[in-house]
Amino acid sequence: MGSIQQPAAPMANPEDRAALSSRVIPTMTLSTAQNPLTAPLLPPQAAAAAERAAARFEITGNAVITGGTGSLAQAATRALIEHGLSSVCLMDLPSSLKTAEHQLAHLQQDFPHVKVHSMPVDVTNQEVVEQAFQQAADTMGGIDILCCFAGVVGCVHSISATANEWRKVLDVNLTGSFICAQAAAKHMKSSGHGGSIMFTASISAHHVNYPQPQAAYNVSKIGVTHLTRNLAAEWAVHGIRVNCISPGYMDTVLNEGDNLKEVRSVWASRCPMGRMGDIEEITGPVVLLNSRRGGRYISGTDLVVDGGAMCF
Numbered sequence: 001m002g003s004i005q006q007p008a009a010p011m012a013n014p015e016d017r018a019a020l021s022s023r024v025i026p027t028m029t030l031s032t033a034q035n036p037l038t039a040p041l042l043p044p045q046a047a048a049a050a051e052r053a054a055a056r057f058e059i060t061g062n063a064v065i066t067g068g069t070g071s072l073a074q075a076a077t078r079a080l081i082e083h084g085l086s087s088v089c090l091m092d093l094p095s096s097l098k099t100a101e102h103q104l105a106h107l108q109q110d111f112p113h114v115k116v117h118s119m120p121v122d123v124t125n126q127e128v129v130e131q132a133f134q135q136a137a138d139t140m141g142g143i144d145i146l147c148c149f150a151g152v153v154g155c156v157h158s159i160s161a162t163a164n165e166w167r168k169v170l171d172v173n174l175t176g177s178f179i180c181a182q183a184a185a186k187h188m189k190s191s192g193h194g195g196s197i198m199f200t201a202s203i204s205a206h207h208v209n210y211p212q213p214q215a216a217y218n219v220s221k222i223g224v225t226h227l228t229r230n231l232a233a234e235w236a237v238h239g240i241r242v243n244c245i246s247p248g249y250m251d252t253v254l255n256e257g258d259n260l261k262e263v264r265s266v267w268a269s270r271c272p273m274g275r276m277g278d279i280e281e282i283t284g285p286v287v288l289l290n291s292r293r294g295g296r297y298i299s300g301t302d303l304v305v306d307g308g309a310m311c312f
């Protein structure tokens with residue numbers, strides 16, 4: 001066993017600091033509250049309370065994240081890792097993985113203790129999805145968490161939308177979510193440990209967006225909320241919880257297109273908080289829903305994260 005010199009804790013008084021600087025402690029796995037590198041000196045009760053608080057939102061095991069290079073997926077991945085995730089497999093379209101090469105390298109650099117895998121996967125292709133989930137489970141040693149972020153939006157008037165445009169949106173957002181959930185659930189069931197599946201719906205599941213027309217998108221997302229309830233009901237017996245988040249208008253690449261420039265201020269004005277959401281603002285809900293302890297009695301729910309937009 002190696003040893004590390006314990007540094008002075010920032011909040012220690014001078015006497016404690018002197019005592020600490022001369023102590024050598026063995027290297028072992030320490031909780032954040034116990035770890036002298038990160039924790040201030042706490043009385044035992046406070047240390048125990050801090051440990052319980054951290055455990056309440058601990059993330060355990062391995063995760064697959066679809067649409068894994070996207071804005072919301074990246075914020076969620078970082079948060080899951082910060083809360084204890086062991087390894088992660090980011091699945092996305094080959095073109096998106098290529099564009100995100102540097103971004104993924106940074107992610108691995110920022111968290112060297114966690115293995116970051118990436119795999120080219122089109123979530124609409126069932127055969128590819130099943131092979132990819134098998135490979136992810138073999139490589140990581142199982143799948144405990146699935147977060148589905150893969151999604152596309154199409155802003156087209158229904159009077160002229162083609163059936164192919166309609167199908168494309170439904171295929172990725174709704175059918176793709178189902179295909180991935182089923183692939184993950186087979187592994188979660190056979191492991192005997194169950195797991196957590198989280199879809200990404202939208203406030204578009206709850207209202208008709210204004211001013212942009214996007215019927216297919218909105219229908220796909222309300223489908224995701226009901227898929228959530230159905231799978232939660234069917235798979236609770238396997239120890240699998242199924243939930244979704246419904247973000248409001250978030251400040252992401254998805255909402256940056258030239259055709260959306262003018263409507264961004266309309267969206268902000270229709271939110272009680274008067275602004276779009278920051279991607280960081282979905283991370284608390286993602287951690288809660290996927291935490292084995294914190295979220296253990298939550299299933300079939302749709303957590304709306306929209307700055308109050310659905311109040312208007």
Ligand SMILES: NC(=O)c1ccc[n+]([C@@H]2O[C@H](COP(=O)([O-])OP(=O)(O)OC[C@H]3O[C@@H](n4cnc5c(N)ncnc54)[C@H](O)[C@@H]3O)[C@@H](O)[C@H]2O)c1
Pocket residue numbers: 066067068069070071072073091092093096121122123124148149150151152172176200201202203246247248249250251252253254255
């Ligand atoms: N940004 C928002 O305001 C907002 C609000 C509500 C819901 N959402 C939903 O959140 C999710 C993520 O959105 P985002 O803003 O991060 O968008 P994003 O465009 O940054 O990410 C979407 C990702 O999905 C991937 N993808 C698309 N088609 C795919 C396919 N067939 N197979 C695999 N991957 C595919 C893309 O390559 C991309 O990496 C989407 O489902 C979106 O509908 C976003």
Ligand SMILES: OC[C@@H](O)C(O)[C@H](O)CO
Pocket residue numbers: 153155201202203204209212214247248249250254255
């Ligand atoms: O409803 C908000 C989002 O789902 C989405 O980003 C938006 O509708 C895209 O136009």
